[in-house]
Amino acid sequence: MKKIGKSRELNSFLFLAGLIFLVGLVNRSFWQPTAIWNCFNDSVVFTLLSAGIAFVILTGEVDVSIGAVLGLSAAVGAALLRDGYGVVTASAVALVIGILAGLVNGVGVALFHIPSLIFTLGVNGVVRGMIYVYTKGAWVENLPAEFTRMSNRMLIGNITVFYGLAVFVIVIGHFILTKTKKGKYFIAVGNHAAGAILVGIPADRTKVTAYVLCGMFASAAGMIYASRIGFITPTAGNGYEMKAIAACVLGGLSLNGGVGSLVGASIGAVIMSSISRVLVFLGFSSDYDNTITGIMLLTIVVINTVIQNRATENNRRRILNARTVGKGEEEK
Amino acid sequence: MKTPVWKKWEFVLSLILILEIIIFASKNSKFLMPRVLFGSMNDIISICIISLFVTFVMVTGGIDIQAGSIVGLSSIILGVAWQDGGMNIWAASLIAIAAAGLCGGLSGYFIAYCGVQPMVITLGGSFLYSGIALLVSNLSATESYKGISGFPDSFLRLSKVKLFGIIPSQVMIFLILAMLAYVLLHKTRYGRQVFLAGVNPRAAEYSGIYTKLVIMSTYILSGISAAIAGIILTSYLGTAKGDIGATLTLPIITAVVLGGTLSTGGKGSVPGTALAAVVIGTLRFGLPLCFKVSQQYLDIPAGLLLLVVVTGRAVLDSPVLKGRFLKSNMK
Numbered sequence: 001m002k003k004i005g006k007s008r009e010l011n012s013f014l015f016l017a018g019l020i021f022l023v024g025l026v027n028r029s030f031w032q033p034t035a036i037w038n039c040f041n042d043s044v045v046f047t048l049l050s051a052g053i054a055f056v057i058l059t060g061e062v063d064v065s066i067g068a069v070l071g072l073s074a075a076v077g078a079a080l081l082r083d084g085y086g087v088v089t090a091s092a093v094a095l096v097i098g099i100l101a102g103l104v105n106g107v108g109v110a111l112f113h114i115p116s117l118i119f120t121l122g123v124n125g126v127v128r129g130m131i132y133v134y135t136k137g138a139w140v141e142n143l144p145a146e147f148t149r150m151s152n153r154m155l156i157g158n159i160t161v162f163y164g165l166a167v168f169v170i171v172i173g174h175f176i177l178t179k180t181k182k183g184k185y186f187i188a189v190g191n192h193a194a195g196a197i198l199v200g201i202p203a204d205r206t207k208v209t210a211y212v213l214c215g216m217f218a219s220a221a222g223m224i225y226a227s228r229i230g231f232i233t234p235t236a237g238n239g240y241e242m243k244a245i246a247a248c249v250l251g252g253l254s255l256n257g258g259v260g261s262l263v264g265a266s267i268g269a270v271i272m273s274s275i276s277r278v279l280v281f282l283g284f285s286s287d288y289d290n291t292i293t294g295i296m297l298l299t300i301v302v303i304n305t306v307i308q309n310r311a312t313e314n315n316r317r318r319i320l321n322a323r324t325v326g327k328g329e330e331e332k
Numbered sequence: 333m334k335t336p337v338w339k340k341w342e343f344v345l346s347l348i349l350i351l352e353i354i355i356f357a358s359k360n361s362k363f364l365m366p367r368v369l370f371g372s373m374n375d376i377i378s379i380c381i382i383s384l385f386v387t388f389v390m391v392t393g394g395i396d397i398q399a400g401s402i403v404g405l406s407s408i409i410l411g412v413a414w415q416d417g418g419m420n421i422w423a424a425s426l427i428a429i430a431a432a433g434l435c436g437g438l439s440g441y442f443i444a445y446c447g448v449q450p451m452v453i454t455l456g457g458s459f460l461y462s463g464i465a466l467l468v469s470n471l472s473a474t475e476s477y478k479g480i481s482g483f484p485d486s487f488l489r490l491s492k493v494k495l496f497g498i499i500p501s502q503v504m505i506f507l508i509l510a511m512l513a514y515v516l517l518h519k520t521r522y523g524r525q526v527f528l529a530g531v532n533p534r535a536a537e538y539s540g541i542y543t544k545l546v547i548m549s550t551y552i553l554s555g556i557s558a559a560i561a562g563i564i565l566t567s568y569l570g571t572a573k574g575d576i577g578a579t580l581t582l583p584i585i586t587a588v589v590l591g592g593t594l595s596t597g598g599k600g601s602v603p604g605t606a607l608a609a610v611v612i613g614t615l616r617f618g619l620p621l622c623f624k625v626s627q628q629y630l631d632i633p634a635g636l637l638l639l640v641v642v643t644g645r646a647v648l649d650s651p652v653l654k655g656r657f658l659k660s661n662m663k
Contacts, residue, residue, distance in 0.1 A: 108643065114643065115596065118595055118638070121586065121589075122586075122639035125631040125634050126635035128631045132628040132629055249455075290459045290462050293463070294463055297456035297460075298456040302446050305448045306447075309446075
C-alpha cells in the first residue's frame, strides 16, 4: 500500500519534470531558473487550496465550497486591511471564516450523513451569496501597498515568502498525516470507513477536522490571493474548487479516498497552474488552456484506473489459480 | 414501502411550490399574471430541461457536472456551422445535438467501460468541452466575446412563439420533454434497467442487462438534453456563445437532488426533478419581483433551501438521527 502511494507521487513529480524538460526542448528560455521557479511561485493559491481539499479527499469526501470560502475570506480580509486593520487581525478574521465554513460542512457531512457533494454545494451557494451581501456587489480595492508588496518578497533566491510558507505548512501536514497516530486516521477513514470505526477510530470527528482544515487552507489561500491580485471581485475564486479537485487527481489522489498525500496534491497544483504558462512558452494561445487540462485529466485518470483494475483482476486470478492448483494436488 | 415515500416527497415539493406562489402572490399581485409567470420560465428553462435527464445519470449512481459546458459547446457549434459553415440553421442544430451526444458518449464510455469515477470524468469533460467551445469560437470570423448573432427569424421564433397567445414555446418544449423523460424512466423497460443499474450493477449484469451500455446511454441523453437547452438558449438570447452554460452546473445538480434523487443511485423520479426545478425557478423569480431581493443574492435562498431540505430528509430518513434530534417523538 505504501509503495503504491509513493509511486503515485513520484509519477506526478516525474510528469512535472518531464513537462518542464519537454517545454524546455522546444523553447530554451523556459529552462532558466526564474521561469521554472515562477511556475512554483504562481501556483501558491492552488497549492494551498489543493493541499486543504486533500485532507477532505483523503477521507473519501469532497468539498466544492472552497472557491466561495476563498472569495469570502479574501473579500472580508481585504476590506479589513483597506479600513486600516493590521495584517494579523485581517488574517485571523479570514481564518475564522474558513473554520466556520469548515465546521458547517463537517457537521452536515459527518453527523447528518449527507452526500458531501450536495451539502457543500448548498454551502457554496450560501457563502457565494454572502460575498455579494458583504461587498454589495462592489470590488474591494485600494489595499495597502505594503500588503500587496508582500507577494513579491523573496524568501531565498527565487522562492517567494508565500510559497515557502505554503511548502513549510504542507511538509508539516505531510509529516502529521504519515507519521502521527491521529494523522493516519484520515487515510484510514478514507480507505475503509466502516473498518476504521470498528477499530475505534472516531470517523465523524476526523471528517469534521478534515473539513475545518480544508476551510482554513482555503482562507489562507484567500489572503494570499488578495495580496497577489490586489483587488477582490465578488466572483473571486469562482470555479477554483473544480481546479483544486483536478489538481488533487493529477497529484495521484483517489476521489474514493484513502490514497494519496498532501505532497502529491501540491505537485498536482503546480502542474495545473503551469499549463497556461507552458502554453505561452510553446507558442500556443492560452485559449488551449481548458482543452489541454481536460485532455490531461482524462488521459491520466483513465490510464491510471485501467492499469489499476487490470492489476486487481490479475491478482484475483492469481489467487484463484493458486487455490485451484492446491486443491488439485490434494486430490491426487 | 418505497412508493409512499416518493409520493410523499413530490407532495411536499408541491406544497412548497403552492406556498411560494401564495406568499409571492399576496405580496405582489403582478406575480400571478400569466405573462409574467411564464416569462419567468425563460431564464430557468435550460436548468429545467437538463436536470430532467441528469436525473437518469444520477439514478445510475453517477453524476454529471459537464452539462453546463456542453450547453456552451452546442451553442457555439450551432453558431459557427451556420455563420461560417454556411449551413441551414436546422442542419446546424442537428450537428450541435450530434456533437453533444458524442461528448456525452465519450464521457459515458470512460465511466462505464473503464470504470473511472463519474465525478472525475465529468470534471475533466467540463474542462475539455468548454475548452473546445473556445477553440470552435476562434474558428469563427466573429470575435469570441461578442458571440454570433443575426440568426434567421424562423430560428428566433423557436423561443418567441406562444401557444394560445400565453404559453411560450419553451414551456411547451419543457413539458413535452418532461413527459418523454417520465415515460422513458418510469414506464419502459429501459427505465427499469437504468434503476437496476443504480441499485445493484452486478445483479443487473447477471440478469442479462448490458449495464455498461445503459450507463453510457444516460450520459448521451444528458448531453443531448444539454444541446437542446443550448439551442433554445441561443434562440432566446439571439446570440451563440461558448460560455453561456458556465453557471448552470450547480443549479442543475441542486434541482435533481431537491427532486428526491439519491446521489448514491437507485432512487429518483422525473416528476420530482421537474417540480424541484420549478420550485427553484419560482424562488429565483419571485424574490426579486415581490421582495426586492437583489438578483445577486439569490444564491443564498437557493443554497439554504437545498441545505434545509437535505438535512431535514437526512434526519427523517435515518432512525439513529431521528432518535438523536427528535427524542420526544420516539417515546
